[in-house]
Every structure is written in structure tokens, then in C-alpha cells.
Amino acid sequence: MKKVLFASTALIATAGVAAADSGINLSGYGRFGIGYFEDRAGAVTNVNTNVTTTSIVGGAIVQTTGQTTTGTAVVDTDDAILVSRFRLNIDGFTETDGGVRFEARVRLQADENSANGEANNAQLNGARFSVIYGGLRVDAGNVAGSFDNLANYYGNEVGLELFAGQYSGVDYSFLSYVSGSNPGSNAVFFQYAVGDFAFGASYDQVTGALNGSEVDLDRWDVSATYTFNNITAAIAYGQTDLGDIGLDDESLTVLTLGGEWGDFNGTLFVADDDVNNAADEGTAWGLSAAYNLGAATTLLFTYGDGNGDADTQEVAIGAIYDLGGGASLRGGIGTNDCDVCDSRVQADFGAQFNF
Structure with missing residues (x-):
């Protein structure tokens, strides 16, 4: 991905001390095409x-x-609409003489309104701040937690809009990085990598209601990842403490495996979803695969499901054709279903270009 660097030396010259490395990176992508969702x-x-x-x-x-x-x-609304996204990541950074790197990111993003097909304005999200030194990274603000950062959690998602994934049977609400006008959680994420191991943890407070008053509820998660040869195994556990509002605590445990063998890569996903809605809780599972056919074409497959009556089952296939220069044509087709809902077909096709 190309990045645009604006050197800040001139801006801070009057301060008397210049950082060893500082500036602003701009990066992102644009995508547009046709999206179809049955009975939208x-x-x-x-x-x-x-x-x-x-x-x-x-x-x-x-x-x-x-x-x-x-x-x-x-x-x-029409089942087929124009779908689009413009995403611009704005990263400010500096590095001290001792090698400690400080970063901050905000994201400007515009998506279509999937409910009616109309365009939305571009909006900024909440800021994320990072301190990085060696294998240690600490994020604060609008951060991604252990699940959102977990190796192979998302697997090979299908479609221009990434509308299907192996994780579809998960209903637990975990800490994730948020785009758009939502500022996200004001949270902390910690990660330390050494050799083939990596460890992560996050903590934030979510707001609940008790007798008409707001209550801060603890939410936390931890993860561990190990890579051996061409295989990566990862496990994460998270919990939201809901006792203060008279509910049972909710939790999620996830195990993922992913590997690469030449032109083929695949992932396996298993989760235990313990939430207060009986129709959603239970075991979730899934898998995904990608195969490079050569001639710049990659085929994708994903499947996700769960044993809860309201768990979403997603099955989809897709393809990506690399045009070079960071541009590609991509799309997919699949179905989503559950035991208590109707099966619906979803598909999309369009272009994406990175910058």
C-alpha cells in the first residue's frame, strides 16, 4: 500500500528539538459496485x-x-443497490531517539446507506493512540480488542463488501475498532510478541441501565497466539460483567487455526458463545479457504454457523481478480439463514483500489 508522508521537521523547527522520525501517513481504499440482498x-x-x-x-x-x-x-427498498465505501486512514507518528514510537489514528469513512441505497456523508471516528517499543504495543482510545486482533478470527471473508465470514454464529459483543461517526469505546489494548508467541489483553467499560440510571460494566478479554512453521494457532477469552444490572455475565471463547500451503490457505474457527439470549448462545463454528488460480485470480470460500436457533448460517463463494497497481475486481454470492428466519441470497460485484 502506498503511503504519503508529510515530513514535520519544518513544522517543529521552532521547537528547538526535532524527533528522529515523525510525520503523517495517509492510506486507505475506495470500492464501488452493485450489491444484492434478497427482500432488502x-x-x-x-x-x-x-x-x-x-x-x-x-x-x-x-x-x-x-x-x-x-x-x-x-x-x-430495491434488492439491488449501488454499494460504495471511501476509507482514509490518517496516521500521525513520531519516534524518540530511544526508539519508542508514538502513533495516533483517525479514520474518515463514507458508506452507502444499506437500508435505502442512498449515499452518506464521510465521517470521522474516535481517535486511537499507540505506544510501540520492540514487541510491546499499547493502544488507548478507539481500539480493537483481543478478538478483533486475533489471528484468523475473520478468515477469508467473501465479497466486495465482505458480507460473509466464518464467525457468523458468534453473538457476543466484543471490543472492536469502530469507523464512521461512532467514537468507539474509550478502552485500552495491550499486546506483547516474543519469538513465535504473542499475548494480548484489553479492558473497557460498557454502559448498562439499572432502575433508569446508567451503570458502567466491566468488559475484558485476553488472547494467546503461537506460530509454528506454516500454521498459526490462537485462542481468546472475553467476559462482560453484567451482575450490576441483574443479568448473568456473558462470555466468549474462540479457537482459530490457520495455515498456508503454496497457493492455498485455509482457516478453522470454533467458539463457545455464552450470552443471556438462549436463542443466540451455544457453540459456533466455521471455516474458510482461498486458492490462487494463477493469472491474477483468487477463489474464496467461507462457511459459518452455530447451534443457537437465532445463530446466522452463512455460506458463500467469491473471487478476486488483480488488475495490478492496487486495483482489483471482486465479488461473491451466498446465502444466510437461521432456524427461526428465512433464507436469503446475498451477492455483490465491483472494483476496489488501494491508495
Whole structure:
């Protein structure tokens, strides 16, 4: 990925001390194409209706027609819409003479409204701050936790929009990096890598409601990763403490395996999902694979499921054709289903270019 570097030496010359290495990196990607989702429907909030009001002004009866908010409605939209994303990562960094690197990132992102196919404005998310030294990394702010950083958690996702993945049967809400206008959790993530081992942990507080008041609830997770030859094994455990609002604690345990063999790579995924909704909890499992056919073409497959009645089963195949220069054509087709919902087909196709 190409990066644009703006040297900051001139900007800090008047400070008297220049860092050994500092600047700003810009990177990201754009994508656009056609997305299809069978029986697509979305919730539209702030539904406005014309309302006529009557008042007396200066002895005369005056009628005024205006708009008022009446609530939320679910509306049907076209199954096939134009899908798009513009993502720009803005990374500021500096490195001390002693080799300690400081970083900060915000992300500017614009996506289509998947409910109605209309365009959305580009928006900034919350900032992430990092300190890196050797194999140690500490993130603060809008961070990704142990699951979001776990090797092979996402596997080989399918589609221009990455609409299908092996993790589809997981319902636990873990700490993740958030894009768009959402500032994300104000949390801390720690990772230390030494040789073939890596260890991670994160902590944040989520807000719950108790008797009409907000309560801060602890959420934490830990992970370990080991790479041997061409195989990577990873395990993570996380928990949200919900006792203060009268619910059982929720937790998630995930084990992943991933490997590469020439033009083929694959992943396996198993999880234990312990949440308060009985229709969602239970065991989740999945797998994914990618095969390089040569001639710049890669085939993808993913499957995810769970034994909960409301767990989503996703099965999809896709392909990527490399155009060179960071550009590619990509797309996929698949289905998603569950024991208590109807099966629906999803597909997309379009172009992506990195910068």
C-alpha cells in the first residue's frame, strides 16, 4: 500500500528539538459496485408527515402546514443497490531517539446507506493512540480488542463488501475498532510478541441501565497466539460483567487455526458463545479457504454457523481478480439463514483500489 508522508521537521523547527522520525501517513481504499440482498428492507427513523395546525393571529384564523416526527417505519427498498465505501486512514507518528514510537489514528469513512441505497456523508471516528517499543504495543482510545486482533478470527471473508465470514454464529459483543461517526469505546489494548508467541489483553467499560440510571460494566478479554512453521494457532477469552444490572455475565471463547500451503490457505474457527439470549448462545463454528488460480485470480470460500436457533448460517463463494497497481475486481454470492428466519441470497460485484 502506498503511503504519503508529510515530513514535520519544518513544522517543529521552532521547537528547538526535532524527533528522529515523525510525520503523517495517509492510506486507505475506495470500492464501488452493485450489491444484492434478497427482500432488502430497512428501518427509517424520524418519519415526517405533513400536519396542519390552526391558530389565531391578530384576530384572524391562520392555518399552517408543517412537518412533525411520528416515529420509525420499516420500508422496502430495491434488492439491488449501488454499494460504495471511501476509507482514509490518517496516521500521525513520531519516534524518540530511544526508539519508542508514538502513533495516533483517525479514520474518515463514507458508506452507502444499506437500508435505502442512498449515499452518506464521510465521517470521522474516535481517535486511537499507540505506544510501540520492540514487541510491546499499547493502544488507548478507539481500539480493537483481543478478538478483533486475533489471528484468523475473520478468515477469508467473501465479497466486495465482505458480507460473509466464518464467525457468523458468534453473538457476543466484543471490543472492536469502530469507523464512521461512532467514537468507539474509550478502552485500552495491550499486546506483547516474543519469538513465535504473542499475548494480548484489553479492558473497557460498557454502559448498562439499572432502575433508569446508567451503570458502567466491566468488559475484558485476553488472547494467546503461537506460530509454528506454516500454521498459526490462537485462542481468546472475553467476559462482560453484567451482575450490576441483574443479568448473568456473558462470555466468549474462540479457537482459530490457520495455515498456508503454496497457493492455498485455509482457516478453522470454533467458539463457545455464552450470552443471556438462549436463542443466540451455544457453540459456533466455521471455516474458510482461498486458492490462487494463477493469472491474477483468487477463489474464496467461507462457511459459518452455530447451534443457537437465532445463530446466522452463512455460506458463500467469491473471487478476486488483480488488475495490478492496487486495483482489483471482486465479488461473491451466498446465502444466510437461521432456524427461526428465512433464507436469503446475498451477492455483490465491483472494483476496489488501494491508495
